[in-house]
Amino acid sequence: MGDKKMRATFLTIFLLLFFAMAQAASTITLRLMAVNPADSEQTVPVKVYLPMEVKPEDVVYKGDLSIAYDAQLGSYYIFGEYQLKPKETLEKEIELRDVWQVDSTQIALMRQEANDVLEQFKKTRFFDKATLLYDGIDKKLREVEEMQDMSSASPSYKISNYRNGVSLLHSAKADLLAAKTLLSEVAPRGLTGLTWKVILFIIVFLAILGAGFFFIWQRQMKLEAEQQKAQQQQQQQQN
Numbered sequence: 001m002g003d004k005k006m007r008a009t010f011l012t013i014f015l016l017l018f019f020a021m022a023q024a025a026s027t028i029t030l031r032l033m034a035v036n037p038a039d040s041e042q043t044v045p046v047k048v049y050l051p052m053e054v055k056p057e058d059v060v061y062k063g064d065l066s067i068a069y070d071a072q073l074g075s076y077y078i079f080g081e082y083q084l085k086p087k088e089t090l091e092k093e094i095e096l097r098d099v100w101q102v103d104s105t106q107i108a109l110m111r112q113e114a115n116d117v118l119e120q121f122k123k124t125r126f127f128d129k130a131t132l133l134y135d136g137i138d139k140k141l142r143e144v145e146e147m148q149d150m151s152s153a154s155p156s157y158k159i160s161n162y163r164n165g166v167s168l169l170h171s172a173k174a175d176l177l178a179a180k181t182l183l184s185e186v187a188p189r190g191l192t193g194l195t196w197k198v199i200l201f202i203i204v205f206l207a208i209l210g211a212g213f214f215f216i217w218q219r220q221m222k223l224e225a226e227q228q229k230a231q232q233q234q235q236q237q238q239n
Contacts, residue, residue: 036084
């Protein structure tokens with residue numbers, strides 16, 4: 001019974017973590033709430049997993065809470081214990097640096113580099129192929145910028161857009177590397193079979209790398225969704 005109550009308290013905190021964030025300037029404030037649902041005084045544990053992008057140096061303020069790392073999940077978490085009276089509610093705030101932003105300078109530099117590579121292809125007979133690669137890179141970079149512009153709707157939406165944007169950046173970098181490799185190997189007789197294999201290997205390798213990041217983020221989001229669902233079920237049972 002005690003474990004069930006502690007679980008209910010943990011899940012209540014987790015729900016508020018993702019729906020009570022308040023963005024201000026370059027920081028995000030997490031408002032946490034722990035509740036003692038029992039009819040007697042008891043020690044209530046507080047344990048909240050932070051989004052996987054957050055590192056200890058990104059925690060601007062955590063009050064008397066502590067921070068630790070879960071190697072299995074690959075995420076840091078905030079924790080503490082508090083003695084609460086029957087039905088007492090505890091509120092805490094954690095301030096985080098806003099790390100869910102793709103650097104606009106990085107996007108601009110990548111776009112400029114892609115444009116420079118395309119210009120050099122004008123001197124070769126592979127300009128049409130290079131144009132296709134450039135168009136793909138530019139499209140992905142514009143999608144990242146659009147996601148950045150739409151990230152103010154809610155913190156959870158902002159985090160999701162950031163993760164999708166990073167995945168697109170990895171893909172754009174793979175395309176740019178393929179274009180640069182193609183440019184360096186251009187010869188009057190065209191490309192050798194080995195060169196195409198090298199280009200294909202680079203693209204596949206970076207695609208696998210990006211997929212790895214994506215699956216890690218998906219695992220984190222699945223865990224968050226399961227915990228929110230369990231909290232809602234727990235609240236329904238209490239009502």
